[in-house]
Amino acid sequence: MNTTTLHPALASVSAAELLDARDIPCRTKHPLILERANLLAVGASFVLVNGHAPEPLRYQFEAIAPGCFQWTYLVNEDDFAAVRITRLAANPAHQTTLAPAALPGGCGGGH
Secondary structure, eight states: OOHHHHOGGGTTSOGGGEEEOTTSOHHHHHHHHHHHHHTOOTTOEEEEEESSOOHHHHHHHHHHSTTSEEEEEEEEETTEEEEEEEEOSOOOTTOSSOOGGGOOSOOSSOO
């Protein structure tokens, strides 16, 4: 996949770094994103592409793993968002992984 065709701001992002979640149903989207985040080593990152800014998911990450992830928007437009999610620290001692059950609610934007 040529990431530049998604958006010019993604020209420096490799296809391996990318998780394009725009067409993934909500019921499977959050668990897939959590799985990808759980695999990150400290200092590693991936770029999440979504049809809207995933702020509700960001707040949920912060609620269950405060201070463990950094979110850096590469693109934040009305119908397209790309955010680099970087692991800053291991999950808190009481939470070995980010579990989908720990995330209340849906996708927020209805996507």
